[in-house]
Amino acid sequence: MVHLRFKIHYATAFGSNVCITGDNELGKWGEPVTMTHNDGGLWVYDVEVDSKSKALAYKYLVTEGNGNTLWEGGENRNIDPSALPSDSVVEVFDSWRDISSPEATYFASNIFREVVFGRHESKATKAAPLNGKVPADHVLARFEVVCSTVSPNCRIYLSGSCATLGRWEANQALELSDAEAPYWRLTLPIPRSELPFSYKYVIVDDTRNKYRWEQGDNRGNFISKSGTIHFNTSSGPDVKVVLFNDYEFRFPFKWRGAGVAVPVFSLRTKNGLGIGEFPDIELLVDWAVKAGLNMIQILPISDTTVFKDYRDSYPYSALSVHALHPVYLNLEAMTDDKAILAEVAAKKQVLNKLKEIDYEEVTKVKQELFKRIFETKKAALEKDGKFQQFVKENQEWLPAYALFCHFRDHYGTTDFSKWGENSVITKEKITAQTDPKSPIYNSILFSYFLQFHLDKQLLHATQYAAQKRVGIKGDLPIGVNRFSVDTWVAPHLFRMNMSTGAPPDAFSDDGQNWGFPTYAWEVMAKDGYAWWKSRLGQMQKYFHAFRIDHILGFFRIWEIPGNQVTGLLGRFNPSIPIWRWELNNAGIQDVDRLCSPYIRAHHLNLYFGNQANYAAEHFLDEYQPMCYHLKPAYATEKSVVQNLTKEEQSFKTGLFRLIQNVVLLRHDGEGSGQAGERFYPRIDVWKTPSFQELDSGLQENIKRLYISYFYERQEEEWRQIGLERLPAIKNASKMLVCGEDLGMVPQCVEPVLNQLGILGLRIQRMPADPKIEFYNPADYQYLSVCTTSSHDMPTLRGWWEDDRVRSQRIYNDILTMFGEAPYYCEPYVTQSVLHQHFHSPSMWAIFPIQDFMGLSPELSQRDPKEEKINEPANPLHYWRYRMHVGIEEILEDHSKWTELLHFLVQSSGRSIN
Numbered sequence: 001m002v003h004l005r006f007k008i009h010y011a012t013a014f015g016s017n018v019c020i021t022g023d024n025e026l027g028k029w030g031e032p033v034t035m036t037h038n039d040g041g042l043w044v045y046d047v048e049v050d051s052k053s054k055a056l057a058y059k060y061l062v063t064e065g066n067g068n069t070l071w072e073g074g075e076n077r078n079i080d081p082s083a084l085p086s087d088s089v090v091e092v093f094d095s096w097r098d099i100s101s102p103e104a105t106y107f108a109s110n111i112f113r114e115v116v117f118g119r120h121e122s123k124a125t126k127a128a129p130l131n132g133k134v135p136a137d138h139v140l141a142r143f144e145v146v147c148s149t150v151s152p153n154c155r156i157y158l159s160g161s162c163a164t165l166g167r168w169e170a171n172q173a174l175e176l177s178d179a180e181a182p183y184w185r186l187t188l189p190i191p192r193s194e195l196p197f198s199y200k201y202v203i204v205d206d207t208r209n210k211y212r213w214e215q216g217d218n219r220g221n222f223i224s225k226s227g228t229i230h231f232n233t234s235s236g237p238d239v240k241v242v243l244f245n246d247y248e249f250r251f252p253f254k255w256r257g258a259g260v261a262v263p264v265f266s267l268r269t270k271n272g273l274g275i276g277e278f279p280d281i282e283l284l285v286d287w288a289v290k291a292g293l294n295m296i297q298i299l300p301i302s303d304t305t306v307f308k309d310y311r312d313s314y315p316y317s318a319l320s321v322h323a324l325h326p327v328y329l330n331l332e333a334m335t336d337d338k339a340i341l342a343e344v345a346a347k348k349q350v351l352n353k354l355k356e357i358d359y360e361e362v363t364k365v366k367q368e369l370f371k372r373i374f375e376t377k378k379a380a381l382e383k384d385g386k387f388q389q390f391v392k393e394n395q396e397w398l399p400a401y402a403l404f405c406h407f408r409d410h411y412g413t414t415d416f417s418k419w420g421e422n423s424v425i426t427k428e429k430i431t432a433q434t435d436p437k438s439p440i441y442n443s444i445l446f447s448y449f450l451q452f453h454l455d456k457q458l459l460h461a462t463q464y465a466a467q468k469r470v471g472i473k474g475d476l477p478i479g480v481n482r483f484s485v486d487t488w489v490a491p492h493l494f495r496m497n498m499s500t501g502a503p504p505d506a507f508s509d510d511g512q513n514w515g516f517p518t519y520a521w522e523v524m525a526k527d528g529y530a531w532w533k534s535r536l537g538q539m540q541k542y543f544h545a546f547r548i549d550h551i552l553g554f555f556r557i558w559e560i561p562g563n564q565v566t567g568l569l570g571r572f573n574p575s576i577p578i579w580r581w582e583l584n585n586a587g588i589q590d591v592d593r594l595c596s597p598y599i600r601a602h603h604l605n606l607y608f609g610n611q612a613n614y615a616a617e618h619f620l621d622e623y624q625p626m627c628y629h630l631k632p633a634y635a636t637e638k639s640v641v642q643n644l645t646k647e648e649q650s651f652k653t654g655l656f657r658l659i660q661n662v663v664l665l666r667h668d669g670e671g672s673g674q675a676g677e678r679f680y681p682r683i684d685v686w687k688t689p690s691f692q693e694l695d696s697g698l699q700e701n702i703k704r705l706y707i708s709y710f711y712e713r714q715e716e717e718w719r720q721i722g723l724e725r726l727p728a729i730k731n732a733s734k735m736l737v738c739g740e741d742l743g744m745v746p747q748c749v750e751p752v753l754n755q756l757g758i759l760g761l762r763i764q765r766m767p768a769d770p771k772i773e774f775y776n777p778a779d780y781q782y783l784s785v786c787t788t789s790s791h792d793m794p795t796l797r798g799w800w801e802d803d804r805v806r807s808q809r810i811y812n813d814i815l816t817m818f819g820e821a822p823y824y825c826e827p828y829v830t831q832s833v834l835h836q837h838f839h840s841p842s843m844w845a846i847f848p849i850q851d852f853m854g855l856s857p858e859l860s861q862r863d864p865k866e867e868k869i870n871e872p873a874n875p876l877h878y879w880r881y882r883m884h885v886g887i888e889e890i891l892e893d894h895s896k897w898t899e900l901l902h903f904l905v906q907s908s909g910r911s912i913n
Contacts, residue, residue: 002081003089005239006035006045008060010096015065018043022058022076025049032061051086055079060096072097073104077245085131088240095247103182103248105757106783106843107148109736111471111544116257116294116912117149119181120467127177127185130241138189140241145201147249148182151913152469153206156184156249160199160220164190170211173202184249196220201249214250254782258838258910259295259473259846260288261787263315263869264328265357266849268883273344274351274362275882277330278454281461283887285470290891290898292905294912296465297473297547297846299791301325301458305363305405306414306481313359313879316477316514316549319414320404320485321535322397324454326370327363334453335373344369355866357880374449381445390452396534397485399434400425402447404485406440414483425488455541462542469912473738473846474543476536478550478557479516486531487517493531495520499560500553501567503683505743506766507792507872511558511567511683515875518559518573521725529728536732543735551739551758554725555718555746561668565637568660568683574721576713577667577678578705586701591679594663598690599628603661606689607654615651630658661690663702681706710744719748726756738785738844742766754783759843762786764814764833765799765806773806774814777840786842788833788851791869795850796833798864800825830854831904838908845910849883856897859885 010018017034021027025047035043049056057076063069074097084090097104107113127142134140143158150156157173159166166172176184190197198218202211262284267276269283281296288296302318303325315325331344347365351358381387391398407422408414416423434444462472479500480486487494494517501513524531539546548554560570583591599620604612620628633643640655663685667678685691685706691699730737738759741749745768753760762784764775780786788796800807801824811821815832822829830851837845850867853859862884871877890898905911 001048002051002084002086003046003048004079004081005089005091006047006094007091008035008043008094008096009041010043010060010062011041012037012062013065017063019061019063020045020058021061023056024053026056026058032063034063049081051081051084053081056081060094071099073099073101074108074247079243083130085134085240090130090241090243091239092243092245094245097247100755100757101248102251102757103146103148106736106759107182108734109545110540110734111295111473111736112148113182113734115466115471115544116469117151117182118466118469119152119178120469121152122178122181124177124179126179128187130187130243134189134240137193138191139195139239140187141190141244142185142187142241143176143199143244143246144183144185145176145246145249146182147184147203147251149251149255150178150181150184150203151205153913154203154210155206157202157204158186158199159202160197161218162190162194162197164188164194165197165199170202170204171208173204176201201246203249212252215252216250219244219246254841254843256842256908256910257294257844257912258905258908259293259297259471259844260284260291260849260852261297261791261846262849262883263299263791263879263881264301265299265313265315265879266869266882268352268886270348270352270886270888271330271332272352273331273348273366274354275327275357275359278328278457278461279330279333280887281472282464283891285461285465285468287887287891287898288470289468290895290902292902292911294469295471295473295545295844295846298475300475300477300549301328302477303401304481305408306483308363310359310878310880311876312363313357314877315475315879316479317481317516318477318484318486319481320397320401321480322394322538323401323451323485324458326450326454327359327366328458329366329370329450329453330457331366331369331373333457335376337373337376340369340372355882355884357882359878359880370450371446374446377449378442378445381449386456387448387452390455391448394451397538398448398451399444400430400489401451401485402444403430403434404488405447406443409443414481416483416488430489458542462544466544471544471736472542473545473547473736474539475547476539476549478548478553479514479518482515482517490531492523493520494518495559497562498573499562499564501558501560501570502550503558503567503570503744508567510873511570512872513560513565513567513570513875518557525724529725529732532729533732536729536735540733540735545736545738547761548729548737548739548758550743551726551741551753552743552745552749554729555722555749555752556714561636563636563638564659565641566656566660569637569662569665570683571665571680572714574717575680575709576717577680578664578709580677580679582705583679586698586705588698588701591664591676594690595666595679597630597658597661598663598688598693599630599658599661601626601628603658603689604628607657608651611651615654618648619651619655630655635659661688663688663690663694681709683710715746715748718746719752722748722752723755726752726758730756730758740790741768742790750781754781757783760784761790762840762842763790763793764788764810764837765793774810776814777836777842780840780842782841782843784842785844785846786837786840787846787848788837789848791848792872793868795848795854795864795867796830797825797850797854797860798868800829801864825854827855827857827860830860831900834904835908838904838910845908852901853897855900856894859894859897 019032019034021029021032027033035045037043055078057078059076061069061071156176159168159173176186178184198220200214200218202213204211264276267280269280272280300315301324303320303323304312304317305319306312407419411419465472496517498518499513500516500518502511504511556572558570559573560567604615608615619631619634622628634640634655637656637659662682665680665682666676741760762775762780767775777786808821811817869881
C-alpha cells in the first residue's frame with residue numbers, strides 16, 4: 001500500500017470547503033471527498049491506495065455555501081502509485097489552478113507548447129524516478145512547475161535556501177528536465193536536516209548570464225510557518241517522498257507575438273497553377289521566419305464546390321466542415337506522368353500571368369487533370385497502406401462527403417431536396433452505396449483520392465511551419481451551406497427554415513443575410529456538442545490556432561426568416577422578447593398596425609416615383625382609400641425576387657422597403673392580427689416611415705422598449721449561454737481560440753472571453769464603443785489580436801485614400817503628426833501605424849500582407865482597390881485577390897523590406913528570445 005497525503009492551500013469563505021475527486025479511492029468523480037482544513041488555509045486529505053494501482057486522475061473543487069461548485073482549471077491531475085515506494089507516506093503539495101489562469105487557458109494551446117516554444121532540440125532525459133533508494137535521513141523531493149513559454153535558448157532552474165538547492169546562489173541553481181515540457185521536473189534527495197526550506201524557479205539562458213526570477217513570495221513557506229515540518233505520521237511509516245506540484249511559473253511579463261494574414265488562394269508562387277496551393281505555405285513560412293513572424297493566418301479552406309462557378313470562391317460557405325477544397329492541391333506533387341506535367345506547365349504559363357484568380361478556369365483545368373491522375377493511380381490504391389489508413393481514420397465523415405459529391409454531380413445540384421429517394425440519407429444507405437462493390441464506387445474512390453492528397457499536402461506544410469516555429473491559424477466559419485453534407489446527414493442539428501446574418505453595421509445598411517441555416521443548439525447540447533467536437537478535432541490536425549468567425553453568434557445569432565433576403569427583418573436568437581403586457585403598459589394596443597407593413601399612397605410616391613401607379617396595380621391591394629397591403633406573391637423579400645419579371649427589377653428595392661416598413665416583429669409561429677404574446681423591435685426602427693408617422697409619445701415608449709431589448713435585458717441570459725457553449729468549443733481541441741467580436745457587441749462578451757482565455761479582435765477603425773472614432777492601440781487588452789484591416793475591409797492604403805476626412809484625423813490625433821495628411825498612405829505613415837500596433841499590449845499583432853507591403857515603395861504601387869478581398873454587402877462577390885508579386889521574388893529581391901519588418905517586430909519585443 002501507499003499512503004497518499006494531498007495538501008493544497010486555498011483561502012475559502014465561511015461555509016465553503018475544498019474537495020478532491022477522481023478515480024477510485026479519490027472520490028470516484030461523482031462523489032467528491034471534503035478535505036480537512038488546517039491552520040493557514042491548508043487543506044489535507046489522507047488516503048491509502050494499492051501500490052500496484054494504475055495512474056489515478058484527480059482534480060480539486062470548492063463547494064460553496066450557496067450550493068455552487070467551483071472547479072479548478074486545466075487538465076486532470078495524475079498520480080501513479082505504482083511509481084511510488086510501497087509501504088510509505090507520500091505527501092503531495094498541489095497548487096490550485098485557477099480556471100482562468102494562463103496555463104489553464106491560452107498558454108495550454110499547441111501554438112505555444114508545440115510550435116513557438118516547442119522544445120524541438122531538447123535531448124533531456126526525464127526526471128529521476130520516485131521509487132529509487134533513498135537514505136533514511138533524506139527525503140526524496142520532486143519539483144514540478146509548468147511553463148509553456150520558455151525560449152528555446154533558455155531553461156528553468158531551481159534555487160533555494162538550503163545547501164542542496166544552492167543557498168540562493170544563482171550559479172548553484174539546479175536544472176530541471178524539459179523532457180516532458182511544458183512540465184519541467186527535478187527529482188533529488190534532500191537531507192532532513194535541511195528542512196524546512198524555501199525556494200524559487202528561475203529562467204536562465206544557455207550562457208548562464210541572464211536570469212529571470214519568478215515573481216511573488218518564496219515558495220515552500222507553506223510547509224510550516226512555525227519552522228517545523230510534519231514529515232511523520234502516527235498512522236504509518238515516515239514520509240519518504242514529497243511532491244511539489246507548483247503549477248505555473250510566475251512570469252514577470254506577458255509574451256507577445258506577430259503574424260501575417262493572407263488567404264491561401266492569394267499566394268503567388270512559380271509552383272502554383274493560377275491560385276495559391278498548400279505547398280506554397282512552406283515558402284511563405286520561409287519568408288515569415290526572415291521577417292520574425294510566428295503566425296500565419298488564413299481564410300477557410302473547406303470544400304465549397306456547390307455551384308461549380310465563381311460563386312464557389314466564397315470560402316465561408318462550406319459544402320462540408322471536414323473536407324478540404326481540391327483547388328488547393330498541387331498537381332506536380334500528385335504525379336510524375338510526363339504528359340500531365342507538360343500540360344500543367346503549359347497552363348501555368350497562362351494562368352500565372354493573370355493579375356487575379358480565374359477561379360472557374362483554374363477549377364476546370366484542375367478537375368480534368370485530377371481525373372486523369374486518378375485513372376493512373378487508382379489500381380494501386382487498394383495496396384497503398386497510407387491511403388487505406390487515411391480512409392479508415394476518416395470514416396466518420398469521408399464516405400458521406402464522397403457520396404454527396406457523387407449525387408451533386410449526378411443530379412446537377414446540391415439541393416438534396418431534389419434528389420428523389422436520396423433526399424433523406426441514413427448511415428445504412430451511406431455504408432451500402434460507398435461499399436467497394438457498389439456500382440458508383442469509382443466516383444466515391446475519386447473523392448477519397450483527392451482528400452487523401454489534400455490531407456498529405458496540408459499536413460506537410462503545417463508540420464514544416466511548426467518546425468520553423470510558425471503557427472498556422474485557421475478560420476472557423478459561423479455557418480455551413482444550406483445544402484451541404486452536414487445538413488443532409490444531420491438536418492436535426494439545424495433550423496433549416498431560418499438564416500444566419502448580421503444586423504446593419506459599417507459594412508451594410510441593410511444588414512447581412514449569409515444564407516446559412518442557424519443551429520439547433522438545444523439539440524446539439526444533448527450529445528455534448530459532438531458535431532462541434534468532430535469539426536474542431538478535424539481542424540486540429542492542421543492548425544495551431546483558429547479564429548471563430550462571428551463569435552457573437554455563440555452568445556446569440558442574428559436569425560432571419562428563410563423567406564427574407566436582407567438582414568433587416570431579423571432578430572436575436574435567443575433573446576428575451578417584448579411581452580404583450582409591456583406593450584399594453586406602454587399604451588400600445590394596435591399591434592397589427594406595428595407588425596404589418598405600413599403602406600400609404602405617399603410611400604408609393606417615395607419609393608417608386610412616377611411608377612407608383614404601376615406598383616399599386618401590380619404588387620398591392622388597396623383595402624381602403626390610400627391604404628395598401630402587399631399581394632401574397634410579393635409579401636416577402638424572397639417572393640419579390642422570385643416573382644418579379646426581368647422588366648420589373650427596378651421595383652425590387654422599393655418593394656423591399658415596403659416589406660421592411662414595420663415597427664415590431666412577431667415571434668415565430670404566432671399568428672397575425674392581434675394574436676401573439678411575444679414581439680421584437682425591428683432593427684433601426686426610427687428609420688422607418690411606420691415609426692416616424694406615430695405620435696411622439698408612442699415613439700418615446702417604443703424607443704424605451706427598443707433600448708431595453710437591444711442593450712439591457714439580454715446581458716445575463718447571453719452571458720450564461722456563452723459560458724455554456726464556448727467552453728465546449730474551446731475544450732474540443734488544443735488550438736488557441738481567437739474570436740472575431742465585431743459589430744453590435746454585448747457588454748457580457750469581453751468578460752466571458754477573458755474568463756475562458758479566448759482572444760478578442762481589435763481593429764483600429766472599428767471600435768466597439770460608438771463614442772470613440774478610433775482605437776488607440778496602447779489601450780488594447782492583452783487577450784486580443786490587433787490588426788489594421790480584415791478581409792472584409794479596404795486595406796490601410798485603400799481606406800486612407802477613400803476617407804480623407806477620417807485619415808486626416810487619425811494622422812493628427814492618433815499618429816500625432818502635424819499638418820496636412822498626405823493624400824496617399826505613404827510608407828512612413830504605414831510604418832507609424834504598424835509601429836503603434838506592434839507596441840500595443842495585444843498578445844498577437846497580425847496584419848494583412850497587403851498592409852505589410854505598404855511599408856515598401858516598390859511593393860505598394862498596386863491600386864489599393866485591387867487589394868480588397870471581399871465586399872460584405874455583396875453576397876455574390878467574386879473572391880479572386882492574388883498577390884501581385886511571387887513569394888520567390890519577395891525572398892530574392894525584397895530583403896530590405898523584410899529586414900525592416902523584422903526590425904519592427906524585434907524592436908517591439910514580439911519575439912521568442
